[in-house]
Amino acid sequence: MDQKNIRNFCIIAHIDHGKSTLADRLIEMTGALRPEEMSEQVMDSMELERERGITIKAKAIRLNYRRADGEGFLLNLIDTPGHVDFSYEVSRTLAACEGAVLVVDATQGIQAQTLANVYLAMEHNLEIIPVLNKVDLPGAEIDRVMAEVKSVLGYGEEAVLKISAKTGFGVSGLLEAVVARIPEPKGAPERPLRALIFDSHYDRYRGVIAYLRVIDGTIRRGDRLRLMAAGTEMEVLEAGFFNPKECPVDELGTGEVGYVATGLKQVGDCPVGDTVTASARSAETALPGYRPAKPMVFAGIYPTQANDYQELREAMEKLKLNDASLTYEPENSPLMGHGFRCGFLGLLHMDIVYERLEREFGLSLVVTAPGVRYLITKTGGERITVINPSELPEPSEIAIMEEPWVKVSIISPAAFIGPIMELVRASGGNHRNTHFLGIAVGTEGAQRVQLDYDMPLRTILTTFYDQLKSRSRGYASLDYEFEGYRETRLVKIDVLVNDEMVDAFSRIVPPAEVQEVGRALVHKLKEVIPRQLFAVPIQAAVGGRIVARMDIAAKRKDVLAKCYGGDITRKRKLLEKQKEGKKKMKNIGRVEVPKEAFLSLLKTDF
Amino acid sequence: MTELALYIHIPFCRCRCHYCSFVSTAGRMAEMPAYVCALIGEINLRRRTGALVKTIYFGGGTPSLLSASQVGEILAAVRANYAVAEGAEITLEANPGTIDKEYLQNLRQGGINRLSLGVQSLDGGELEFLGRQHGTAEALAAVCQARAAGFDNLSLDFIYGLPGRSIRKWRVMLREIIALGAEHLSLYALTVEEGTMLAELARCGAMALPDPDATAREYEVACRVLAQAGYQQYEISNWARQGYSSRHNMTYWTGGEYLGLGCGAHSFGGGVRYAATENLDAYLVALGAGCLSELTEEVLTPRLALSEAMMLGLRLNSGVAVDDIRTRFGIDLHECFKTEIKELVALGLLESDNRHLKLTLQGRLLGNEVFLRFMPP
Ligand SMILES: Nc1nc2c(ncn2[C@@H]2O[C@H](COP(=O)(O)OP(=O)(O)O)[C@@H](O)[C@H]2O)c(=O)[nH]1
Ligand code: SF4
Numbered sequence: 001m002d003q004k005n006i007r008n009f010c011i012i013a014h015i016d017h018g019k020s021t022l023a024d025r026l027i028e029m030t031g032a033l034r035p036e037e038m039s040e041q042v043m044d045s046m047e048l049e050r051e052r053g054i055t056i057k058a059k060a061i062r063l064n065y066r067r068a069d070g071e072g073f074l075l076n077l078i079d080t081p082g083h084v085d086f087s088y089e090v091s092r093t094l095a096a097c098e099g100a101v102l103v104v105d106a107t108q109g110i111q112a113q114t115l116a117n118v119y120l121a122m123e124h125n126l127e128i129i130p131v132l133n134k135v136d137l138p139g140a141e142i143d144r145v146m147a148e149v150k151s152v153l154g155y156g157e158e159a160v161l162k163i164s165a166k167t168g169f170g171v172s173g174l175l176e177a178v179v180a181r182i183p184e185p186k187g188a189p190e191r192p193l194r195a196l197i198f199d200s201h202y203d204r205y206r207g208v209i210a211y212l213r214v215i216d217g218t219i220r221r222g223d224r225l226r227l228m229a230a231g232t233e234m235e236v237l238e239a240g241f242f243n244p245k246e247c248p249v250d251e252l253g254t255g256e257v258g259y260v261a262t263g264l265k266q267v268g269d270c271p272v273g274d275t276v277t278a279s280a281r282s283a284e285t286a287l288p289g290y291r292p293a294k295p296m297v298f299a300g301i302y303p304t305q306a307n308d309y310q311e312l313r314e315a316m317e318k319l320k321l322n323d324a325s326l327t328y329e330p331e332n333s334p335l336m337g338h339g340f341r342c343g344f345l346g347l348l349h350m351d352i353v354y355e356r357l358e359r360e361f362g363l364s365l366v367v368t369a370p371g372v373r374y375l376i377t378k379t380g381g382e383r384i385t386v387i388n389p390s391e392l393p394e395p396s397e398i399a400i401m402e403e404p405w406v407k408v409s410i411i412s413p414a415a416f417i418g419p420i421m422e423l424v425r426a427s428g429g430n431h432r433n434t435h436f437l438g439i440a441v442g443t444e445g446a447q448r449v450q451l452d453y454d455m456p457l458r459t460i461l462t463t464f465y466d467q468l469k470s471r472s473r474g475y476a477s478l479d480y481e482f483e484g485y486r487e488t489r490l491v492k493i494d495v496l497v498n499d500e501m502v503d504a505f506s507r508i509v510p511p512a513e514v515q516e517v518g519r520a521l522v523h524k525l526k527e528v529i530p531r532q533l534f535a536v537p538i539q540a541a542v543g544g545r546i547v548a549r550m551d552i553a554a555k556r557k558d559v560l561a562k563c564y565g566g567d568i569t570r571k572r573k574l575l576e577k578q579k580e581g582k583k584k585m586k587n588i589g590r591v592e593v594p595k596e597a598f599l600s601l602l603k604t605d606f
Numbered sequence: 607m608t609e610l611a612l613y614i615h616i617p618f619c620r621c622r623c624h625y626c627s628f629v630s631t632a633g634r635m636a637e638m639p640a641y642v643c644a645l646i647g648e649i650n651l652r653r654r655t656g657a658l659v660k661t662i663y664f665g666g667g668t669p670s671l672l673s674a675s676q677v678g679e680i681l682a683a684v685r686a687n688y689a690v691a692e693g694a695e696i697t698l699e700a701n702p703g704t705i706d707k708e709y710l711q712n713l714r715q716g717g718i719n720r721l722s723l724g725v726q727s728l729d730g731g732e733l734e735f736l737g738r739q740h741g742t743a744e745a746l747a748a749v750c751q752a753r754a755a756g757f758d759n760l761s762l763d764f765i766y767g768l769p770g771r772s773i774r775k776w777r778v779m780l781r782e783i784i785a786l787g788a789e790h791l792s793l794y795a796l797t798v799e800e801g802t803m804l805a806e807l808a809r810c811g812a813m814a815l816p817d818p819d820a821t822a823r824e825y826e827v828a829c830r831v832l833a834q835a836g837y838q839q840y841e842i843s844n845w846a847r848q849g850y851s852s853r854h855n856m857t858y859w860t861g862g863e864y865l866g867l868g869c870g871a872h873s874f875g876g877g878v879r880y881a882a883t884e885n886l887d888a889y890l891v892a893l894g895a896g897c898l899s900e901l902t903e904e905v906l907t908p909r910l911a912l913s914e915a916m917m918l919g920l921r922l923n924s925g926v927a928v929d930d931i932r933t934r935f936g937i938d939l940h941e942c943f944k945t946e947i948k949e950l951v952a953l954g955l956l957e958s959d960n961r962h963l964k965l966t967l968q969g970r971l972l973g974n975e976v977f978l979r980f981m982p983p
Contacts, residue, residue: 533953533975556822559973561794561843566613566858566872569879569904572914572981579978 001074003185003255007178008213010078010093012118013103014111014477018133022103022165023061026077027244029171030063059199060096060211060257062241065175073179076241076257078198078213080117086345087481088291091120092198092273095289096213096257099127099182101174102153106132106140106162109148109448110437112411112477118153127182130155131174136164148437148448185215185255192283193217193225195252195276200267202321206237207263208270212252215287217278219260220251224279228286232269233279237261266321293325295343296404296482297350297461298387300331300368300504301357302339304586304595308363309338315361316340319353326353331388333503335588336366341388344370347461366586366598368504370461375402375485390503392492395543402485404457410468411437412476414447419471421451427464428510429453454483458508493547495521496539497529500589505601518548521601528597531555536591610657611857612684614645615868616669617886620704624737624807625765627799629870629884630667637890642676644893645868646683651898652865653687661695661854664718670700674712681717695853697722697761702748703740710755720852721752722761722790728782729775732768737803749786759850761790766828767821768796769814776824777831784835789850792843793828795821822971829967842921842970859918861911861934869899877911879904908935909982916980921973925957925964939963946979 013019063075080093094100100121104110121128130149134140142162149155161177163170199211212219219225223236240248241258252258264270271293275286303312316328327343344350350370357363374386377400378393386392408429412420414436424431433452460480468476493514495505505525509517518540525538529552540548560571585592615629618641622632662684664677672680677698684690697720698713710721725745727733733741740748752760764783766776783791796816798804807813829839837845841859844852857864863875866882869889873880881902883889892899906914912935919926928939940947940958947963950956955969955976969976 533955533972553819555818555972555975557795557818557825557971558975559795559842559971561797566864566866566874567881568858568872568874568914568918569881572910572917575917575974575977575981578974579981582978 001253001256003187003189005071005073006076006185006255007073007099007182008076008078008097008185008255008257009099009101009178009182010080010097011101011103012080012114012121013133014105014108014114017103017105017108017111017114018165019103022101022133022163022171023077023079025165025168025171026063026075026175027061029168029175030065030075059244060242060259061244062247062257063243065179067176067179074256075175075178078257086349087116087120088293088345089199089272090117091124091289092196094121094124094126095287096196096198097124097126098185099129099178101178102128102130103133103165104130104145104149106134106142106145107137109141109145110152110411112409112450112479115152115411115450116409116479116481128153128155129161129174129177129181130159131161131163131170133163133165135162136167136169152437152450187214187254188216189218189254191216192281193219193223193276193278194283194287195219196287197227197270197272197274197276199272200270200324202267203261206261207265208261208267210260210262210270210276211258212260212276213257214252214254216254216283218251218253219258219276221248225260225262225276226279226282227270228275228277228283229290229292230269230271230274232264234262234264234270237263266324268320268324271324293345295325295327295345296372296457297344297346297370298341298373299344299350299370300333300336300339300341300388301328301354302333302336302366302368302504302586304364304366304584306337311361312340312357312363312365315357315363316342318361319356323353325349333390335500335502336368336504336586339366343387347465364584364595366504366595368598369507369601371508372404372457372461374490374508376400388503389492389506389508392508395491401488401490403488403490405454405483405486406457406460406480407432407483408453408455408460408478408480410451410453410476410478411448412451412472414449416472416476417449417451420468420476423464423467423471424451424453424455427455427459429455429459455480456486456488457482491542493518493521494541495525496537496541497525497588497593498536498591499539502588504598514542514547518542522548522550524601525597526550526552528600529591529593532591534590607689608657608863610654610659610688611854611862611864612659612662612688613854613864613866613871613873614662614664614669614680614684615866615871616641616664616667616672617869618671619666619668619701620671620739621737622803624735624803625796625798626737627802628667631886634886635671637886638671638676640890640894641869641886642672642679644890645680647893647896648867648898649680649683649687651893651896652867654865655689657688657863659684659688659690659694661857662690662697663854664698666699668701668704669698670704670709674709674716677713677718678716695720695759697852697854699724700748701738701740702744705748705751707751707754710751710757714756719757720759720761721757722763722792723748723752723788724763725749726763726765727768728779732771735768736765746786749788759790760788761792761852762786762788763792763794765796766793766824767816769816771820771824773820773823773827777827780828780831784832784837790844790846790852791832791837793825793845794843795825825971826967838923840923842965842973859922861915861918873901877906879906911935912937913977913981917977920963920965920969920976923964925962928961928963943980950976950979 011019060076060078065073065075078093080090102118132145146157161170161174194216195212195214197210197212200208203209219239221236221239226233238248238261239252273290277283303309320326325345328340331339331341354367376384376386376398378397379399431453435450437448490508491511493507493509494501521540522538535554536552538550539546585594617630618635618638619630619632696718698718699722701724726736726738728742730742798808808815832845839845840851866873869886870884871882883899889899931939947958951958955972957964957966
């Protein structure tokens with residue numbers, strides 16, 4: 001189709017503000033699916049995502065829209081991931097669009113992550129169409145949220161649409177606005193092919209399926225293509241689009257969005273953000289903005305049963321096929337045995353990977369406390385990076401230590417500023433900016449504030465988010481992006497269980513917090529490790545110095561009293577159950593530690 | 607001739623005790639005559655020749671709710687269908703408050719020669735907490751009446767580890783227990799089983815759970831005090847004066863053959879365990895129609911049989927004889943469980959010489975941890 005009749009756009013929305021519902025309405029109203037074909041919210045395709053209410057895999061859907069005057073348009077709706085961990089993926093999606101529909105829940109207002117994505121969209125020069133959704137609800141505060149949109153984003157009332165994704169009210173007006181306001185693609189059909197990969201997934205039969213936006217030139221089935229950054233060569237086994245069913249086509253023209261089946265073996269060979277060109281007639285320069293996925297958060301993953309290592313390895317390999325941002329390398333811990341040190345984009349990403357490993361692969365796993373990547377300059381001048389606390393050199397060998405900082409932005413009702421500031425300060429954050437959003441209309445406390453901080457990434461990895469939520473009664477939202485490395489001075493605190501150091505429990509903390517963290521760690525462990533057949537000392541140490549200690553007294557009694565009337569079977573069954581329970585434990589030396597102990601330690605509050 | 611122990615279950619009680627998880631019913635005593643009929647029917651159906659009954663045990667429930675003549679009828683049916691050895695040990699469990707001297711005399715004359723009294727505690731408040739139907743006075747009276755009725759082999763059951771019981775109180779009670787002069791004592795730790803009143807109370811916070819440390823202390827004190835008083839401990843929960851250990855219960859622990867009769871009764875023989883239905887109605891219906899009630903069967907693999915032999919044998923103070931295991935299972939314990947035995951000995955839970963494995967005092971408190979290590983992986 002002629003570029004003049006193509007519109008490529010995405011929807012930016014906070015979780016639950018109605019993105020999926022709106023997408024469904026758009027699909028329905030453009031006749032892509034008959035109503036009876038609509039399964040609930042077709043765009044959230046992974047089960048896991050559906051449960052968590054987030055979308056990780058971006059997908060693109062083609063809508064055929066006929067304007068009132070009869071002119072036909074081809075609208076490509078590209079789905080964006082909604083969480084901070086995936087901000088790079090979001091930026092690639094935005095780069096594939098000319099416009100974005102910003103959905104704001106009229107009963108809630110703008111949230112931090114949404115705002116972060118809107119700013120990102122503005123940086124990409126996207127045309128933004130703000131809409132207030134859920135205006136059908138009696139709780140909709142249209143004036144307040146309208147004022148917020150005006151003050152934060154500068155859109156006046158005339159530019160903002162009021163819709164109900166649920167009832168369909170205002171959605172046809174939105175379709176008109178998409179065509180009228182979002183610019184058409186302006187690629188060069190005659191130039192050598194350049195297409196942007198904005199997402200991919202692995203398919204067992206056809207290899208990696210890459211989602212891409214053709215910027216210049218055309219892709220035809222059978223073409224030989226090359227990835228300009230990765231250098232990968234591949235053949236177009238199939239090309240097509242989703243409507244939302246898969247529709248193979250012979251070619252994807254300039255300005256169009258679709259997919260290509262590549263036959264490649266893992267998504268890492270086809271990285272998001274890379275530029276596809278033709279092998280025969282290559283473009284000279286790649287599209288801007290490519291950055292290999294870079295994990296920010298690291299943790300060890302170990303099987304609770306040592307002999308499940310092989311299975312874990314296979315599971316990791318399979319996950320990796322579909323998750324280019326997941327990194328892993330084998331790691332041996334004297335006590336935990338064989339496992340992997342894994343890199344994640346963020347905590348949510350880590351949770352997702354952990355859950356998938358347990359659920360899809362039936363593994364029983366232990367995860368160590370998440371940490372960041374430290375840059376160390378040794379006294380001898382050698383520079384190393386440390387992603388595993390146990391590899392941190394002795395303090396005397398460290399000349400300079402640097403840790404990653406992030407720009408954090410928090411949006412919250414003004415009423416909670418006090419407790420939030422306190423939390424951020426306690427977490428080592430530096431205040432940058434406070435910004436009042438909109439003018440408070442209507443109910444008191446409706447005033448919302450954006451707080452900007454610089455913080456060490458380390459400090460938001462454990463309980464920061466939970467605490468933020470609890471201190472704001474769930475109202476505050478958070479977004480962060482990598483800012484840079486800054487010099488720091490931190491020490492490693494080790495935990496000894498029964499005099500054996502458990503590297504998985506080690507933490508890197510500021511010297512001033514050593515006592516507090518040490519005490520919290522031993523206290524928690526005393527709570528979660530059941531009594532053993534011998535007394536178990538739990539100690540926290542820095543260098544050789546013990547900073548906290550508690551003892552778990554030996555178990556005194558565990559025996560079944562009575563063989564009642566010769567019912568031996570019942571007795572034996574109870575023992576069998578007890579024995580089964582032991583198998584679920586991780587042995588640390590002679591101490592049996594339930595895997596919940598590891599999990600609860602992750603959530604320990606310091 | 608094969609030796610056999612007979613267990614006869616009487617699943618009736620006046621009320622449910624708060625800790626009780628045994629197979630029993632409360633408030634269905636009107637059905638006892640029907641049950642006795644059914645039981646006699648079962649005895650007839652399971653007639654057996656070629657085995658010599660060495661012990662008979664009436665357990666419950668509350669067997670002392672049977673009239674002396676009902677007991678007599680049951681015993682007569684047993685004698686008609688089984689060869690009962692001369693001098694067989696014939697025990698009946700009785701609850702204080704359900705018996706008097708005359709009744710006990712009749713039992714004694716009817717052939718019961720061992721009485722096991724469910725005293726449980728000598729403190730009125732504790733008895734109430736446990737939901738027992740008797741008080742301290744009835745308990746003491748029961749002991750006197752049993753003696754007066756001529757019982758010279760008397761066993762008393764007690765419960766230790768009650769929440770909130772002080773160790774001093776337990777010491778005093780132990781002195782009183784010893785003063786009662788029974789030939790045999792069984793002490794059971796209070797366990798809060800699912801589905802009991804105590805579990806309910808604990809769940810809603812009306813009761814503290816038994817403290818394992820305090821329970822262990824009470825046990826240790828009991829071991830010491832009873833030994834000083836001349837009671838010999840022969841099993842984790844059982845003490846007796848010389849020559850008075852329960853021959854019936856020894857059958858369970860030594861892997862002997864036993865036949866359980868009645869609702870919910872368990873049997874063992876030829877490497878197979880059987881359990882009768884625990885549903886009184888199902889039992890009555892089946893035997894009313896002249897058939898045996900359905901039995902659940904478990905055939906023990908040699909490996910399971912071995913772990914049971916360890917689990918049961920180690921409960922005894924005499925322990926497990928290495929030679930006995932070798933003859934029964936053809937294995938050398940010291941070879942097959944080398945690391946386990948070493949670990950348990952190092953932990954102070956097990957004593958091992960070339961011929962025997964025995965629990966230490968500590969091991970008796972942590973028996974499960976020991977037994978576990980002999981279970982199949
Ligand atoms: N009343 C009303 N509810 C809506 C509207 N749009 C979405 N919802 C509801 O809001 C919830 C979240 O919507 P969903 O589309 O799943 O949000 P997403 O997380 O942004 O994809 C669902 O229960 C929807 O039914 C609307 O316009 N009006
Ligand atoms: S007397 Fe025994 S069987 Fe009956 S309810 Fe009490 S504990 Fe249970």
